[in-house]
Amino acid sequence: MGRSRQSGAALLIALVVVTLASFLGLRLVERAQSTVARSQALIDRAQVNQLAQGMSILAEQALAEALKAQRQHNRRLDLSQWTPPYAIPGGVVRGRLIDLGGRFNLNALFHPEPQERAHARLVFQNLLVQLNLNSRLSSVWLAWLDGQGPNRPNQDSVPRAPMMHVSEMLEWPSMDWSTYQTLSSWVSVLPTPVLSINVNETTPNVLAAAIFLMDESQAERFLSARPFQRREEIWSHPIMQGIDLSARERVSLVVESSWYLAEAQVSLDRSEGRVDYQAFRLISASGSGYDFRYVSQGTP
Numbered sequence: 001m002g003r004s005r006q007s008g009a010a011l012l013i014a015l016v017v018v019t020l021a022s023f024l025g026l027r028l029v030e031r032a033q034s035t036v037a038r039s040q041a042l043i044d045r046a047q048v049n050q051l052a053q054g055m056s057i058l059a060e061q062a063l064a065e066a067l068k069a070q071r072q073h074n075r076r077l078d079l080s081q082w083t084p085p086y087a088i089p090g091g092v093v094r095g096r097l098i099d100l101g102g103r104f105n106l107n108a109l110f111h112p113e114p115q116e117r118a119h120a121r122l123v124f125q126n127l128l129v130q131l132n133l134n135s136r137l138s139s140v141w142l143a144w145l146d147g148q149g150p151n152r153p154n155q156d157s158v159p160r161a162p163m164m165h166v167s168e169m170l171e172w173p174s175m176d177w178s179t180y181q182t183l184s185s186w187v188s189v190l191p192t193p194v195l196s197i198n199v200n201e202t203t204p205n206v207l208a209a210a211i212f213l214m215d216e217s218q219a220e221r222f223l224s225a226r227p228f229q230r231r232e233e234i235w236s237h238p239i240m241q242g243i244d245l246s247a248r249e250r251v252s253l254v255v256e257s258s259w260y261l262a263e264a265q266v267s268l269d270r271s272e273g274r275v276d277y278q279a280f281r282l283i284s285a286s287g288s289g290y291d292f293r294y295v296s297q298g299t300p
Contacts, residue, residue, distance in 0.1 A: 079097035079099065080096055081096060082094050082265070083096065090269050091266065091267045091268040091274070092266075095262065095264045095265070096262075097261070098260065098261040098263060099198070099257050100188040100190065100257065101198030101200075101254070101258065101259065102197065102200075102203060102206060102257070103187055103188040103202075104127055104186060104187045104195070104197075104206060104209070105188055105189070106124075106169075106187050106188065106189050107189055107190055107191075108124075108193055108194065109121055109142065109145060110145070110159070110160075110161075111193040111194075116248070117193075119195070121138070121142055122212070123195065123252075125138040126208070127186065127206065128183075130208055130209045130216065131182055131186065131205060137179075140172075140173055140174055141175075144160075144172060145159065145160050147159050162193065163189045164189060165189055166187060166189050168189075169184065186203070186205070190258075190259050190282075195210075196252060196254050198254050199223065199226065199228055199234060199253055199254070199255060200228060200255055200256070202223070203223075205219070207222070210249065211243065211249055211253075212246075214239075221239060222237055222239045222240065225237060227255075231253070233255075234253055235250070259282060259283070259284060261281070261282055262283055263280050264278070264281075266278075
């Protein structure tokens with residue numbers, strides 16, 4: 001009987017040891033696979049960053065040439081079309097430039113000058129109306145940006161920092177996905193608090209939001225006269241002459257953009273199939289060299 005018990009115990013221990021060994025072996029294999037996957041992801045990320053760096057240099061050169069040609073020939077140039085795919089070792093890459101000058105700059109909501117900040121917030125509220133969104137949400141959002149809320153008394157409120165990415169709107173109270181998708185197409189986040197709208201690149205709803213006494217129909221007729229080479233051409237247009245423009249409204253309208261988004265789409269061939277990455281570089285038309293990049297995070 002004693003031997004039988006000892007044999008049974010030995011068999012049980014052997015089974016436990018085998019089970020543990022199998023489990024540990026599986027975990028080691030999974031860990032090795034995970035390490036390989038992470039290493040491959042890091043290699044891919046480094047390759048994407050290198051390609052994005054090269055793409056941004058070419059984009060800056062293309063932008064300078066395009067702006068020069070635009071001034072000489074007085075015609076709008078569309079740089080938003082994708083380039084043909086270029087073959088690279090292990091995949092392909094293509095790029096394009098997105099003009100941000102026609103969008104509402106969300107960081108204007110944080111302008112350090114109270115009057116400039118108040119003007120930008122009125123424009124933002126008008127934009128919500130133009131987009132058929134709930135304009136009453138603007139007061140909730142602006143209060144939240146100012147650091148106010150049910151758990152943060154007004155006297156202790158600390159304004160939030162300027163934004164770095166459009167996706168930060170998803171943190172705003174009462175912001176749903178549908179509203180975010182609609183609004184994100186018409187706004188940008190720039191490294192400046194200045195509200196500046198390029199009339200050669202904007203849309204009727206953004207222009208009508210920026211000019212308080214202008215409706216969308218007037219904005220459409222005005223924009224049909226594009227391109228404008230000089231700001232004086234804006235004020236000489238019959239529609240603008242018929243509107244009582246404030247000084248801030250005049251200052252906010254320009255004929256050239258200051259910021260562009262260079263986007264690279266990189267497709268790499270892997271054993272599990274093609275893997276796609278996106279890289280973005282914010283570039284300044286003035287050549288200031290300001291730069292930040294997002295990889296696979298959506299358009300900034």
